Amino acid sequence: MIPAYRCPHCGQGLVEHERDFQCAAGHRFDRAREGYVNLLPGGRLKGRPAGDDESMVRARRTVFDAGLYHPIIDAVAAAVAAVQPACILDAGCGEGSYLARATEVTGANGWGIDISKSAVRLAARRHPAHHYAVASSYALPFADGTFAALINVFSPRDFSEMTRVLEPGGIAVVVTPGPHHLAQLKAIIYDDPRQHTDRADVRTGLDEPNPERVESVGFTLQLDDPVLRLSLLEMTPFWWSTVPERRETIAATPLTVDVDVRLSVYRRAATA
Ligand SMILES: C[S@@+](CC[C@H](N)C(=O)[O-])C[C@H]1O[C@@H](n2cnc3c(N)ncnc32)[C@H](O)[C@@H]1O
Numbered sequence: 001m002i003p004a005y006r007c008p009h010c011g012q013g014l015v016e017h018e019r020d021f022q023c024a025a026g027h028r029f030d031r032a033r034e035g036y037v038n039l040l041p042g043g044r045l046k047g048r049p050a051g052d053d054e055s056m057v058r059a060r061r062t063v064f065d066a067g068l069y070h071p072i073i074d075a076v077a078a079a080v081a082a083v084q085p086a087c088i089l090d091a092g093c094g095e096g097s098y099l100a101r102a103t104e105v106t107g108a109n110g111w112g113i114d115i116s117k118s119a120v121r122l123a124a125r126r127h128p129a130h131h132y133a134v135a136s137s138y139a140l141p142f143a144d145g146t147f148a149a150l151i152n153v154f155s156p157r158d159f160s161e162m163t164r165v166l167e168p169g170g171i172a173v174v175v176t177p178g179p180h181h182l183a184q185l186k187a188i189i190y191d192d193p194r195q196h197t198d199r200a201d202v203r204t205g206l207d208e209p210n211p212e213r214v215e216s217v218g219f220t221l222q223l224d225d226p227v228l229r230l231s232l233l234e235m236t237p238f239w240w241s242t243v244p245e246r247r248e249t250i251a252a253t254p255l256t257v258d259v260d261v262r263l264s265v266y267r268r269a270a271t272a
């Protein structure tokens, strides 16, 4: 199925025009200068954080552009390539590096949503051929059965929504932190690092599927550049709980840090 956005107000398909998207009921969403569209009703979900801020998004890009997470980015692209998708959705896409690699490897069309406008703006600016929208992973703005492959990396997810937008036989590639992920960084930040987790918010419900396959991706980074150490810290949720003295320690001291993530592949059952 060719992907098209659904209206967040009435659920009807949105027709794309040069400057905006419109549904048959007359709801209209302007296309931003960078090409993305904001599909969050009211521009933002009330009572919910609006995702990563500009500085976190830029920190993430600095880390990716330095190649530090390439093994994970490549593993996601390889997993997605297995189904030779025509279209890939990255739900919680951030600044777009995972989707960019996955589309490069597969030749698929790229679709990305994130609740953070800063993230979507940065992604759309670098990847104008991809389709980006500000939207929530808890209410994906697409019809049922739209995508052959979906990516969800360190981001909130709702398995029933993910399953809904996947084609029968389609896969979701989900990346979550493993037990040793950034352990040495956590050891500097927390007196008792075990008490802290960077697990993304997950709406599991009763319909959480079993993964078809789980793979570990692990490697060690030697971070001699203070900019990269601070960027790595800033792109994690523990940035917020790092007191200034410990940030200074991280800025001043070269760091060897383990990256340890789990890549899980979920498949929507093919219809008989
Ligand atoms: C840790 S970042 C990961 C971003 C990207 N997947 C990556 O790995 O570079 C988490 C992302 O989830 C986004 N986010 C938070 N809540 C969300 C929601 N309800 N729907 C979609 N994205 C959300 C944040 O704005 C942020 O970009």
Ligand SMILES: [Zn+2]
Pocket: 007, 008, 009, 010, 011, 012, 023, 024, 025, 026, 027
């Ligand atoms: Zn509408």
